[in-house]
Amino acid sequence: MGGYNKYFSISFSYIPAGIAFGAFAIALRIPAPYAIMLSLLVFSGAVQSAFLGFWVAGIEPFSIILTAFLLNLRHTFYGAHIESQRKNVTISDIFKIGPFLTDEAYALAVSDSGMSNNAIFALSIYGYINWASATVLGVFLASIVPLHYLDILLMALPALFMGLLVPKLKGNYAIITVASAGAISIIGRILDFPSFFIIVPIMLGVIAGATFKKLSEGGK
């Protein structure tokens, strides 16, 4: 994947999602400074979306913090995976890249193991600027554009993850992983489980794929 393509991908996914977050926050009557502060300080679409849900249901500090913790559990392996592909990651790189490491930056970084630490850092900072600017734009647009038009923008994120997944579908174990994680995620959504349930299909997908790989290698 070309360097510019990565930046375009980040913009095509962060700007629509950031605008949508800013606009929906205003529609839910969250004061504009707090909506922008969330994007600047938390910088996590998943946690910020969960915050909107709690705002509607009523702010209950313990529940929102526990939800954020569980949602962020998927980040546990992001940095480790990036480092496993590169042998020259220093503690300074971790402190530079880590705070800005999102689902999208992680996905792009591990899709190109030749990407340098500085390039990952630049991409992450670029994403942060996109996200914060788009939130401000969304806050502004909320007053002039009907919200249902902004729904269009929400197509960007699933398309991003689908586009990142396609090149990784090599081998039966990958198919088993996708089928397991996908099926459990769909069940979780149909049964309306809370968003932090996402860690369950992720981990069960890994277990299913690893088990299949081990069994198929053992059978040879």
Added chain:
Amino acid sequence: MQFLLIIIIIVLAVLSLVQRVVPWIFYSRFRENKRLENLFELFAISAFTSLFVYNVQNVSFISIAALSVALIVALKTKNLSLTIVTAILVYSISLLF
């Protein structure tokens, strides 16, 4: 209420920072473990799949059609930006009819 909001936002910010950085520093100390690399690859596949499912905000004929066309583009071109633009464009055009 405003004070509580500020406190919650600060706690969420610290939590997001710590959960991104601390596990990585921990891994960094034991990075010789080669066996983990295969698991990380599976983790990426599994995470992308779940993130895809959880980011579909609106399940309708139009959104499924838009993602299907985007999937064809992804399979044919492997171009990420084009995949995203296709999904947004097909969804927007479908809404006109």
